[in-house]
Amino acid sequence: MLIIGIAGGTGSGKTTVVRKIIEKLPQGEVAVLPQDSYYRDNADMPLEERQEINFDHPRSVEFELLVEHIKKLKNGEAIDQPIYSYLTCLRSEETIKVEPKEVVIIEGILALTQPELRDLMDLKIFVDCDADDRLNRVIKRDIVERGRSVNKVLDRYEKTVKPMHLQFIEPSKRYADIIVPQGGNNVVAINILTHFIEKNLIVKL
Numbered sequence: 495m496l497i498i499g500i501a502g503g504t505g506s507g508k509t510t511v512v513r514k515i516i517e518k519l520p521q522g523e524v525a526v527l528p529q530d531s532y533y534r535d536n537a538d539m540p541l542e543e544r545q546e547i548n549f550d551h552p553r554s555v556e557f558e559l560l561v562e563h564i565k566k567l568k569n570g571e572a573i574d575q576p577i578y579s580y581l582t583c584l585r586s587e588e589t590i591k592v593e594p595k596e597v598v599i600i601e602g603i604l605a606l607t608q609p610e611l612r613d614l615m616d617l618k619i620f621v622d623c624d625a626d627d628r629l630n631r632v633i634k635r636d637i638v639e640r641g642r643s644v645n646k647v648l649d650r651y652e653k654t655v656k657p658m659h660l661q662f663i664e665p666s667k668r669y670a671d672i673i674v675p676q677g678g679n680n681v682v683a684i685n686i687l688t689h690f691i692e693k694n695l696i697v698k699l
């Protein structure tokens with residue numbers, strides 16, 4: 495099993511890079527563990543309070559469960575991956591059964607900040623993107639997909655997203671084996687990564 499970590503700021507293009515890598519690999523070879531699925535539930539808080547949580551701080555994510563799940567997959571066991579809603583800021587009662595695959599991708603803003611998680615990764619990637627481009631994309635995406643207003647997105651960006659990016663995410667770039675500028679648009683980087691993964695799969699099989 496090849497375990498790949500893909501980090502980078504919000505809106506940098508991590509999900510797009512993952513999608514493009516998967517499209518190029520044989521079907522059914524890849525399992526994706528999005529860090530966002532592991533946001534803590536906080537069902538005991540009222541919605542207004544949950545919406546004020548600092549979701550860009552490592553404590554907001556149940557990394558213990560993510561690490562446990564990766565270890566289980568490595569051990570050949572299936573996992574029940576949580577489903578998280580950005581609208582309610584809650585986990586669903588349902589889960590997704592994820593079977594062990596030849597390639598496991600862990601994708602998320604804080605994926606390279608945790609030593610125990612990094613130690614499980616065979617390849618660490620940081621998707622790099624200018625802050626103004628990321629903010630531009632996040633405004634558009636959060637209005638359409640996460641039910642936010644422009645003011646709400648800008649307010650969150652100033653209060654938590656930007657400071658946490660500078661404190662935790664940007665410094666985690668130093669742990670990356672490969673830094674990918676221009677995210678999903680970087681055809682050369684996507685091809686190099688795909689070839690690396692394919693080569694490792696052939697060696698392991």
Ligand SMILES: Nc1ncnc2c1ncn2[C@@H]1O[C@H](COP(=O)(O)OP(=O)(O)O)[C@@H](O)[C@H]1O
Binds near residue numbers: 505507509511632677
């Ligand atoms: N190179 C790009 N140019 C323009 N828009 C992009 C680009 N890459 C991603 N996007 C858009 O920006 C948003 C965030 O991209 P995504 O890949 O989900 O980033 P992340 O997973 O890092 O938050 C999505 O709506 C996506 O379609």
Ligand SMILES: Nc1ccn([C@@H]2O[C@H](COP(=O)(O)O)[C@@H](O)[C@H]2O)c(=O)n1
Binds near residue numbers: 504579580581602
């Ligand atoms: N309820 C939530 C939880 C998290 N966020 C934000 O999502 C960003 C990370 O996701 P990406 O897909 O952009 O990597 C992060 O900046 C959190 O603030 C949210 O908006 N709502």
